Structure formats: C-alpha cells, structure tokens
Amino acid sequence: MDLSRRLRAWALARPRVLIVDAPGTVERRWAVEAELDRRGWPLAMSPADTDVLLVLGTPGPQLALAIDVLWSQVAQPRHRVDLRATTDLHHRLEETLHALGAATPKEHVDGALPARAGAGHSPEGTDDSTHEGMEHSRHEGMDHSGHEGMDRAGMAGMDHSGHEGMDHSRQEGMDHTAMGGGGHAGHHMHHGGEVAGLPMAETAPDRDGLALDVLRVSIGPVLPGWPTGLLLRADLQGDVLTGAGLSWVDATDDGSSPPADVHPQRAALDQLASLLLVAGWPTAARDARCARDGLASTGQSELATARRRAARVARRVRRSRALAWTVRGAGHLPSERGSAGDGDVLDRVRRWCDVALGADGHVPASPASLDEVAAVLEGTELGTARLIVASVALDRSAANTEPEEARA
C-alpha cells in the first residue's frame, strides 16, 4: 500500500503541465515556464497529455468557459492550479505534486469511461481542492448544452472553442449545418443531417475545382505555441484552410493588453520559443526559453551568460538551413507597414533573431492586425497556418471588438 503510493508519487513527480495564460500575464508565464524548465516538468501538447492545468491570472468569461471544457478532457489523475501571483509559485507546485500523488486510486480504477469526455467528468473529480468543486458544477451544465447540440442555436462555438482547439473532436469541431457528400464516388450516403449529435461536413469546391467535403472548425484559444485567447475559425478541406477568420476571445476587455515595458529582447526570445515549438524544434525552443529566463536575472555574470545564450540560439536559428528550407515561402504579408510583417515567415524569424541578438536601435516588429494575418491563412495547410500565426506578434489591444464571422 505504502509502496504503491510511493511509486505513484514518484511516477507523478514530473507532471506534464498545460499553461493557460490570461491576458496581461506574460511576465508571469515566463516565470512559471522558467520554474517548470528548472524542475524538468514538460509542457503538455493537448488535454490528453496533461496532468496539471495551470491557469495564470483571471481569464475572461469566454476563456474561462474554454478552460472548463479543456479541464473536462484531462484524464485522471489531474490537478488544476489557479495562479494569481507567482510569489508562492514554488509552494503551489509542491502542493500540486502532493495533490496529484494523494488522489485516491479508485478514481481511475476503471479505465475507459465511455461517457467521460463526452458528458463532462465524473463526480469523483471533486476530491482535492476547491477549484475542482467549483469548476465541476459550472462545467457540467455547459458541457451538456454542447453535447445536446443546443449550442448550434446561438451560442455558436464560443463555449466550445477550448474543446475544439485542444480536443477538436466534439460538437463544434464539426459544426456544419448540413451534410453534403453526395459526390462521394457514387457511394450512397444516408443523409441524416447529423450523426451522433454531430453535424456532418458539407461539400464545396476546392482549390483545384473539385467538389470536396469541407468541415467548419475552430482552432484555439488554447494550444501549444499559440497566443492564448486567439481563435481561428476556418473551413477545412483535408488539412487546407479554405476560409479563415481570426478573433480574440473576450475581445471587449482590451484594457488588459500586455504592459508596454516588456523587455524587447525577452519578448523576441519568447516569440522565437513558441515559433520553434510550432516548427517542431524542441531543443532550440528550450534554448530560447532558457535565454529568455536568464535575461530576467539581476546578477551581472548570469546576465552575461544569458546574453551569450541568446546570441547562440539566435545565430543558430538564423543560420539553420533546414529551418529556412522548411518554412521559406510561407505567409507573405503585405509590406505596407514597412517594419512589421512584410516578407515571409523566414524573414520574420530572422527579424526576431535580430531583436533577440540585442541589435541596438532595432524597432521590434510592430504587431500585425488579425485581418491581415487571416487573409494570408486562406489556402494554406494547417501546419503552415500555425507557423504564420506563430511568426507574427499579435496585439490584443488591436483586437476586433466583435468576433469575426467565419466565412462559409
């Protein structure tokens, strides 16, 4: 008994963490990521990959709903931490370990609970902290509405965006109106409008002029290497986006944009870190994060080390032929803004590298507007779209106040 508990505690000593940063918590996220890197706790890729959900700051109502949906998809054992300040970070993380290790084994005795991810989590989730309890009731209701398909009436996806983004599988993921598919190689489809409560794909011409299925998806607002709160609504054919609209969740409260005095070099390294993560280069992303965190230190020698580190990673990324080969040509943005987004993803990567190198007098790339970016996303493949979004600095304060309707 004691042995199994200790084994459990050992197994959960390096939990995978999904960080959700509410607007205005950039510096706090950096501090948390630095601590996680120091402890060797990996960052999670999706709710299925998550042990600890770490919410920074106070999310707006829509983001909070998305977080609840995310949380419902995290498998047991799990723990949720709401972090309002980073002062007691160490303490909170230790507490997390304790809570994870102490969760009673009977919670996860029976493996696959068929209804679990579908109809919210089972009531055992209320064991360890008040968060869990609170969150539980809220989200039960919400989740049901989604599953019953009521959302299609009016709530239109906002509440499920988290769902989509990370779990992409549920109701909204397939939020189409009718099912098409008449053109499927003569195979007879039973037209039913929806199957298992999910609306089916419809048909639309693709870029080669063929009639293909198109699926309406929303991606975001929480994804690895993705600006938290950004929502991409798109029509997807295969993995090609045929129509794309970008918006911020909780776009109305734009008072909480990141503070203007963010260290430009650190911001650039942060941008590089998420871009490199999206580009599938985890070692370089780790180095970028490490340099970014080092630049916050006060000691002279540590600062010098961090600068050297920043220079090394920036040069490495700048000179990488493999990266140039794989991202070149993607996401040409109009150059009217001069300094900002002109050029393709590679040009922007190199500009971020320059800023990370600490080139003096270099104006940090000014934020691109969502519409500009969304226009470039059309016709790109999902991975390319992610690279493009990761390569531009998107500013919440320039957000469209109204969520843009996805084009059909």
Next chain:
Amino acid sequence: MPEAETAAAAWGVLPAALLVTGVALGLGWLVAAVDRVVLSGGGGAAVLEPVRSSVRLLTEQRRTTLAPDRLLWRSGIAAVPVLAVLSMAVVPIGGRTLWSSSADLVWFNAMEALLWAAVWLVGWGPNAIHALTGGYRFLAQGLAYELPLMFSLITVGVGAGSLRTADILSAQAGLWFVVSMPVAFVVFLASAAAFAFWGPFGAPTGADIAGGVTSELSGVDRLLVEAGRVIFLGATAAMAVALFLGGGSGPWLPGPVWQLLKTVAVVVALVWAGRRLPVLRPDRVVEVAWTVLIPVTLVQALVVAVLLLSGFYAV
C-alpha cells in the same frame, strides 16, 4: 549457404520470443532515454524518465472522445507496439534471429508497411481533426519514404545475394556494407525516423497540430503508441547495425558486445542528429524524396549490382 540456426530453434519458441520482447523493450528504453537526455539538454538523471512516464501512463485514466470509431481506434493503438516487436523477429540478437526465412528483409519492410494502417487508424479513430491531420501526414510521408527505403533494402539484398539476415551478416565478414552502400545506409536511417514519426519527420505528431495522432491518447493507449514508436526506432537501429555495420563483427570483444556497442552508437548518433533539426514539413520532403532520393537509391542499387558482377562481394 548453410542454414543458420534461429533463436527459436536454439532456445525454444517461448523463451526466444520472451527474449526478443525483452530486447525490444530495452531498445525502446534506450531510444527514449537518449532522446530525453538530448531534449532536456544533458543530465544523466533523464535516463529514468521513460520509466517514470511509463508508470505514470499506466496509472492514468484512458480517455475517449465523442463518437469515436472505437474498434478501429483501439486496433490501431494495439497494432503499433505489436508490429514493432514483430519487426524485431528478424533482427539478429547475438547472431541469431527469432525467426528466419528466405524473405527476412521483406518481413521487416512489411511490418513497417502495416504500420501505415495502424498509425492512420490511430489518427482516424478518435474523430478529431488534429489526430486525423496527423494520420494523413503520416501517409503522405510514408509515400515519400517507402520507395527509397525499399530500394535501400534491396541494395543490401543484392549485395548479400540473399534476403536472409543471417546471410547478410556472413556476407559482411570481409567488408561492412556501409562502405559500398553509404547512400542506402543514410536513407535507411532517415526512413527509420520517418516511420517512427520522430525528430525531423515528426510532423504526424507535430506540436502545430497539438500532438497529431497522439493528441487524443492518454493512459495505456498513449503508452502503447509511444512504446511502439521508440521500439521501431531502436529495432531499425539494431537492423542497421546488422545490415550495414557488420552486426557483431569486430576485434577483441565478443560479438554480442560489439553489436550492442554499435547499436548504442547508432541510436545516439541518430537521436543527436535528428534533434538538431526542426520538423521537415511533409510537403517539402515529398518532392525531394520522389525526385532526388528515388533516383539516388536506384543508382546506389545499380552500383552495388555492378560491383557484385565484378566479384567485389565474396558471395
């Protein structure tokens, strides 16, 4: 050529199968440990992390999604590690393979081909767009690496005059095949990374699609798929040692030790090199594979065939 004794014949089927499974797990752990060390930037303690992750995943709840195709999903998940271990059946361990036939190389290739179906099912089953995208990326990449991989395997078969692993080992008594088949060697290792969808060929599980085919997996499901990936990578490294680096041949030390050392070296080199690169996007890789790699591997096969006719290989 004399019929080499198989491990199954030497030690009995069950002990030999257990041994191969054990070696497969060991190789998988080796790959995962080296990968973790490289990813976390040094630190020998990281070698325990794969064990820790495995225990954690064993205790974790299995999740499901709304309206999945559960039968196909679970079949795909189970098939990944099973195929990885089956591919080990023709990899020599201490000079013996578990099973030997006149078509060992094709067996190895077929297990990898069956992986196409398995990975695609893992992507298709959960009814989720990111997982599905990952499944399709794997197939696109598969179409790119499959023919170069086949040609590099055929090159080895031509050089040895046999598709049997034991014959290939004995054909390298004089000179390792890597000397006359460098292109095939590199293509074989690159394909290994591709069919384990790892490193620069990790697009099917890319962070840009939230983990792709693995994005909906938790608990034992995730463990099975991840184990299958690393075992495949380890099995291919061990196979590369047998096919190109002379297997257990070497001075002073006994054969199995040499084989182990070479396998560790190949794994370390592969992981170190692979993690120095970002993910190479499939749309770029496909064109290069079809227009560059296929002709190059064909020329490699031609060179080996000419060398064979000129009596270069002592077959």
Next chain:
Amino acid sequence: MLTDLSGWTIAAVVVLGVLSVAGGIAVFVVDSMARATFALLASFLAVAGVLLAFDLVYLAVVTALMMTIEMAIMAVFMIMFMMNPAGLMPMTMVHNARGSALTGAVAFVVLVVGIWTVDWPIGRTERPEDSTRQLGEAIMGSHMLVMLMIGIGLFATILAGTVLATARGRYDRFGADLAAKRPDDPIPGGLPR
C-alpha cells in the same frame, strides 16, 4: 495435394480461409468507408496467412506489404477529403443490390464448377528448398518478358491516370511561354527551382 500437408497447416488454412471470406463479407456489411477498407485489408491479411501456412514466405509477406500500402492509399483517396472523421457518416458499399447479387451468384457458380471440373495437374515435383529463390529465378528468367510488360503497363497506367486527373499542366505552372523561373504552385515543393 492435401495429403502432404500437416494437420496444423490444414487447420490454419481452413481458419484463415474462413476469416478472409468473413472479411470480404464484412466489407459490404459495415456502414463506414474506413471499416470497409480495413475489413478488406483483414481479408487480404488472412490470405497472406494462408500463403504463410503453405510456407511461401516471400509471397505471403509481399502480399501483406502490398495490400496494406494499397489499402492505406485507398483510404487516402477515398476518405481523405471526406471530412467526417471516425466514419460518422453512414454509408454502404452495396449498390444495385439485385444486379450485383445475380452477378456474384453467377461468378460463384462458374468458379466452383471450374474448380471441380478442371483437370488440375497434381503434385509432380518436390517442394523447392528455397521458394523465394525459385520465384526470383522464374520472374527474372523464363517469365521476365511477361513481368516487364506488366510492370511497364502498370507504370504507364499510373502516369496516364495522374496526367488525366490533374487539371494543371506546365502552361499553368510556368506560364504561356514556359518562361517562368519558378513554377506557380499552390504549395511549393522542397526543391530550389
């Protein structure tokens, strides 16, 4: 003949044969394209198992390899742009039920009659020591012309099919006078050109 096979082999052939037929039937019973595809694959794998039971390792393994890749590619082309993952849209592989039932029955009768009436050659030679080598020598020796013709024919079919299917030709890619340096493709490839 059956007599030189061991009891285990016969049992394996019978079981695998039943499985392959069951897989074939399942293709027309299941209601999703993915399941139909993989039922067909299961049927082919059972056939590969039958070949393996006959100790025709190369043929067995090649059958498994080719059929898996074939089914995977079929899945790509048939389902790739069918955007309802997990086969949420029910479908059926059965069309023109009466006509196809009739055709199937006639074909079955013809084949069964053929099997039982044709005067098949019976076991004349010993089994080869290495069936893979024998197969290779047959393909590269006495049957080389046939195999080459089939190979070239298949390859030409693939090329012709691709050319017919693609809407874009070189004039679309390189301009009316073929003068463009870089092709105008929706997705650029990996070669610097």
